[in-house]
Amino acid sequence: MKKYKTLFFDVDDTLLDFGAAEKLALQLLFEEQNILHTPEIEEEYKRINQGLWRRFEEGEMSRDEVVNTRFSSLLHVYGKEVDGKLLEKKYRSFLEEGHQLVDGAFDLIRELHSQYDLYIVTNGVSRTQDKRLRSSGLFPFFKDIFVSEDTGFQKPMKEFFDYVFERIPQFNVNDALIIGDSLSADIKGGQLAGMDTCWFNPKMKQNDSDSSPNFQIHKLEELKQIVSVKDRIGA
Numbered sequence: 655m656k657k658y659k660t661l662f663f664d665v666d667d668t669l670l671d672f673g674a675a676e677k678l679a680l681q682l683l684f685e686e687q688n689i690l691h692t693p694e695i696e697e698e699y700k701r702i703n704q705g706l707w708r709r710f711e712e713g714e715m716s717r718d719e720v721v722n723t724r725f726s727s728l729l730h731v732y733g734k735e736v737d738g739k740l741l742e743k744k745y746r747s748f749l750e751e752g753h754q755l756v757d758g759a760f761d762l763i764r765e766l767h768s769q770y771d772l773y774i775v776t777n778g779v780s781r782t783q784d785k786r787l788r789s790s791g792l793f794p795f796f797k798d799i800f801v802s803e804d805t806g807f808q809k810p811m812k813e814f815f816d817y818v819f820e821r822i823p824q825f826n827v828n829d830a831l832i833i834g835d836s837l838s839a840d841i842k843g844g845q846l847a848g849m850d851t852c853w854f855n856p857k858m859k860q861n862d863s864d865s866s867p868n869f870q871i872h873k874l875e876e877l878k879q880i881v882s883v884k885d886r887i888g889a
């Protein structure tokens with residue numbers, strides 16, 4: 655008998671390599687805008703972007719405010735005034751093409767989907783996440799995809815998970831597990847929602863947050879041992 659029945663997966667940097675998609679999209683955007691693409695400008699972009707998304711997670715900013723100001727804020731630093739909304743639109747069209755898989759993601763999901771109910775829970779833009787999941791080949795293995803843009807709430811908010819749970823037939827939080835790379839969105843969110851959590855930590859970062867996951871894995875394939883009681887007790 656298995657303990658877990660329902661598995662919730664984050665997308666970015668859990669199943670799909672967001673870093674690779676982002677790098678390519680930034681490169682194409684900067685080229686198109688005749689901006690010299692240097693490691694410094696990329697670092698500065700990440701710093702600004704992460705700061706904005708943190709404010710989003712804390713409920714201080716809307717998603718639209720985040721995405722429509724990140725490029726104007728970035729280029730302002732370099733003395734350029736640009737239409738942030740327009741650049742976002744172009745960036746988004748490049749980003750949609752990025753569907754590089756995290757190591758082991760496809761095999762894991764293909765293997766698990768016959769034994770567990772798999773769902774996606776992601777903060778992001780519905781169209782982008784939908785396109786990337788489809789082109790990666792992962793889409794058909796999931797029973798449903800929940801994107802923050804459609805729910806009106808985002809991880810780690812309890813309301814996001816309330817929305818999700820209400821839409822799953824015969825859902826029981828006691829046999830659910832969330833798997834994700836973000837302590838502040840996935841692990842904290844899972845804990846607020848009352849379910850078990852598994853932190854995917856491939857870079858072996860220190861946990862300096864106040865969230866403590868039930869499990870931690872460094873490779874996706876390690877999840878198989880966690881979800882199977884038989885394997886876990888070594889029987």
Ligand SMILES: [Mg+2]
Nearest residue numbers: 664666667835
């Ligand atoms: Mg993530």
